[in-house]
Amino acid sequence: MKQVVYTIFVAFWTAVLTIIALDAMTPTAEAGDSGTASASYTLAEVAEHGQLDDCWMAIEGKVYDFTDYIDQHPTPPAVMAPWCGKEATEGMRTKGYGRDHSERAWQMAEQYLIGELADPDE
Amino acid sequence: MSARAAHRLVWLVALLPSLIFLAHLDAAAVNSASGALNAAGRLTGVAGLSMLLLAAILSARVPGFDRPFGGLTRLWRTHHLLGAWSLILLLLHPVLLALAAAEVSISAAAATLLPPPSDLAGWSGWAALILMMIFLAPSFSFFGPPRYERWKKVHRLAGPAVALALVHDFWLSRGLPQWLDLALWSTLALLALAAVGWRFVFSRRIGRLAYTVSDVTAIANNVVELSLEPGGRKLRHEAGNFVYLTLEDDALEAGRGEEHPYTLSSSPDEKRLRVAIKSLGDASRAAQTVRPGTKARVEGPYGRFFLSPDRVGEPELWVAGGIGVTPFIARMRHLSRRGEAADVCMIFCVQDPAREIFTTELHELAARLEGFSLHIHYFYREGPLSGGYLDNVCPDLGRRSIYICGPQPLNALVQQQAAAAGVPASRIHTEEFELL
Incomplete structure (x- = not known):
């Protein structure tokens, strides 16, 4: 048992350091995603994507396409489904029971950013 | 309930949160590689934490509580195994979650491992894991054999580690319906708290x-x-x-x-x-x-070595090695005071006559106890205890219950020979004094 635990202990640090090293060596091209965020959508346009297999959400003035993410979300898809095609800031900030999503979740959401929410007055 | 069943029950309770988690897992969530990795990562978190809490609960050392488990040493073997599995699973937990996030990007994987400073839930998990590595390192001899008192002091870090792991869990867990989540972890956490409270507060007073x-x-x-x-x-x-x-x-x-x-x-x-x-x-x-x-x-x-310490109902074979003679001399003194007969064949293994202990009293007690036969085995003269020697001094070995207390090699040897003589495992009882 001692050898097994020690082996996993070494493997753990190897994996952690490898992931961090890979991240450090990867050019931060994804930061340039903001270029695509220049597109602008109205809530009516967002509402056209209100299905699990085509799911956009507006959150704090930004528009996200979460279609590819639904399967990876920790909860069953049914939890995200009611927010597809909607202004979903409340869902993101409260998870439905008053707890904000983690900073990590907010960061991951940036990968799915497709544009800004158009000002309704324009 | 047999000791084996009692230990199985402990493992079942330790696995219960994982089973509930699996029952609530949506099949659609694991149909992609990253979904499966994410589910596995969360499952290792659930299983690791429940095993950690069970190990904490078993550490209470309440007199009498160890009896259904066949004694404190056996209870602690289960505690040790639970701790080992808990560490293994909790080491896998962040790595699996990071690999799941790697589908998005390497930076998402790295952000899973190293969350931003404001993510206190993530960092409390890290702190708990680092503390576990520190307080379990001596238990698994990561850096050489531990010294008993230092090991005991370092092991107290288990308290803060469990507390931080619970903070992490209450903050982030979402695999179960919320009420169930709260009820399950609160119950286990309160039991663990009660165990630690007993150990460090009540046991010292009463x-x-x-x-x-x-x-x-x-x-x-x-x-x-x-x-x-x-x-x-x-x-x-x-x-x-x-x-x-x-x-x-x-x-x-x-x-x-x-x-x-x-x-x-x-x-x-x-x-x-x-x-x-x-x-x-x-x-x-x-x-x-x-x-x-x-x-x-x-x-x-x-401890619970002898099944019927006050009398010898069925014929018994006792094998003692060195200082392992102490429980046997206690029972001989006890049986002799009570005037009990004792159909016992006892083999006392010592290195050489210079290392004999208690032999004068052992001979006196053996003479006084009706049906008792005592044999001193000298390693320097006869080598390791052999099947031939056992046959010679105790020809009806196969019908006896066997009690062994001595160093591990002797223990293993006797168990092996008893099994060869057809003694079922349920009739072989051992007392070990090595705690790790």
């Missing part, structure tokens, strides 16, 4: 009895037998039990005020307690020079 060393007898040049006079309430115990003994002699070179486990060598019918201490480490070496009049504290009793 679990320890005041005794005074009244007599110190040299049994050999590295073994003494202490007699302890009760200061108030007397410890109730069985032959074969052990206690945690704390000696408060200021002149002791080591181990002063520390608790160490020793087997009782006295009959439960005696007013005084007796413990035979062999010089094996710093504290037991120092205890050889303890002075009469020294204040002592006794916590126990623990």
Whole structure:
């Protein structure tokens, strides 16, 4: 048992350091995603994507396409489904029971950013 | 309930949160590689935490609580295994979650491992895991064999580690319906808290009895037998039990005020307690020079070696190695005081005549106990205990219940030969004094 635990202990640090090293060596091209965020959508346009297999959400003035993410979300898809095609800031900030999503979740959401929410007055 | 069933029940409780988690897992969530990795990552978190909490619950050391589990040493083996699995699973937990996030990007994977400073839930998980690596490193000899007292001190970091792991869990867990989540983890956490509370608060107040060393007898040049006079309430115990003994002699070179486990060598019918201490480490070496009049504290009793300590119902074979003779001498003294007959074949294994301990008294007691036959086995002359030797001194081995207390190689050897003679495992009982 001692050898097994020690082996996993070494493997753990190897994996952690490898992931961090890979991240450090990867050019931060994804930061340039903001270029695509220049597109602008109205809530009516967002509402056209209100299905699990085509799911956009507006959150704090930004528009996200979460279609590819639904399967990876920790909860069953049914939890995200009611927010597809909607202004979903409340869902993101409260998870439905008053707890904000983690900073990590907010960061991951940036990968799915497709544009800004158009000002309704324009 | 048998001891084996009791241990299985512990594992079942430890796995219960994982089973509930799996029952609530949506099949659609695991149909992609990253979904499966994410689910596995969360499952390892659930399983690791529940095993950690179960290990904490089993650490309570409440006298009597260990009996259904076949004694404290066996209970601690399960505690040790739970701790090992908990560490393995919790080490896998962040790595699996990071690999799941790697589908998005390497930076998402790295952000999973190293969340932003504001993510206190993530960092409390990290802190708990680092503490676990520190307090479990000596238990699994990561950096060489541990020293008992240092290991004990470092192991106390388990408390903050469990607390931080619970913070992490309550903040982030979402695999179960919220009420179930709360009920399950709160119950396990409260039980763990009660166990730790018992260990560090109540057992110190009510679990320890005041005794005074009244007599110190040299049994050999590295073994003494202490007699302890009760200061108030007397410890109730069985032959074969052990206690945690704390000696408060200021002149002791080591181990002063520390608790160490020793087997009782006295009959439960005696007013005084007796413990035979062999010089094996710093504290037991120092205890050889303890002075009469020294204040002592006794916590126990623990262990459950003999199934019927007060009489010998079925024929028995006893195999003792060195200082492992102590539970047997306790039972011989007890049976002799009660005038019981004893259909026992006893083999006492020692290196050579110079290392004999208690042999004069053993011969006297053996002569007094009807049906008792005593054989001294000398390693230097006869080599390791052989099947031939066993056959010779105890030809009806196959029909006896077997009790073994001695070093691990001797223990393994006798178990092997008993199995070869057709003795079922349920009739082989061992007492180990190595705790790790």
